[in-house]
Amino acid sequence: MGKNAIEIKNLTKNYGKNRGVTNLSMTVEEGDVYGFLGPNGAGKSTTIRSMLGLARYQEGEIKLLGMDAGSQQVEILRQVGYMPSEAWFYTDMKVKDAIKYAADMRGLDCKKEAEMLCERLQLDVNKKVEELSLGNRKKVSIVCAMQHKPKLFVFDEPTSGLDPLMQAEFFRLVMEYNAKGTTCFLSSHVLSEVKKYCKHAAIIREGKLIKADTVENLTKTSAKHIRMTKDGKEEDFIYRGNIGEFLKGLTGHDISDILIEEPELEDVFMHFYEEEKGV
Secondary structure, X not given: OOOEEEEEEEEEEEEOOEEXXXXXXXXXXXXXXXXXXXXXXXXXXXXXXXXXXXXXXXXXXXXXXOEEOOOOHHHHHHHEEEEOXXXXXXXXXXXXXXXXXXXXXXXXXXXXXXXXXXXXXXXXXXXXXHHOOHHHHHHHHHHHHHOOOOOEEEEEOOOOOOOHHHHHHHHHHHHHHHHOOOXXXXXXXXXXXXXXXXXXXXXXXXXXXXXXXXXXXXXXXXXXXXXXXXXXXXXXXXXXXXXXXXXXXXXXXXXXXXXXXXXXXXXXXXXXXXXXXXX
16 A cells, blocks of 8 residues: 555535535545546535635545645645636736746746646647636646646646547646656546546545545446337336346337447446435
């Protein structure tokens, strides 16, 4: 077992009547690419903001890179590359100035790394921030999070707003930094990208941790997506039982068309939510 890059114990953060997170505990080992999954409003951003000392929480303990999130926030932020779900910069700044400003805040010269990142992400550094699309603002945010080569990435919905080519390039960069030892923790509701790139993942719903495991175990299922025309009627459903028994049960029916395939990832994960709700 390696050292933990993230340790969260019994985190509780409430916003009055609005739900935050409740009694959440999880660990992320150094060197992992860890997915934090859940629908919008599940508590992903609340957890991340608590981790970085950007939100005060009522109960619990959080350690990042062995440091206490409550008392060592400044040192933590030096060694973390954080990318919020919505990127905001001074609008009248040029892109290159916004990126340099982020490096100067850390007292670092990140020019060489920043140039590489801007080239890879096809980012025009001479434009003003106010002229940028959402996707290009997101690219600026990526550069600011990566240019100081941190030990830990914390990304909140990093690919929203990026086109598919840039999403792929973003993950290529993540995997390259990860190969050099950077841990990556990213929240997402895009299950396919988590399955493709993450080693471990946790599922959160309504502020509670439902399940944490390897991505392979979380996505393993015997369920099948079945579409068929049976006795003249079209049917489309997820079947979780023994497929042999299912096929036997079709004897005597008029099956004019049938397709049996792997279910969508969303369908695989739905049973975690349904179990939690007692469906």
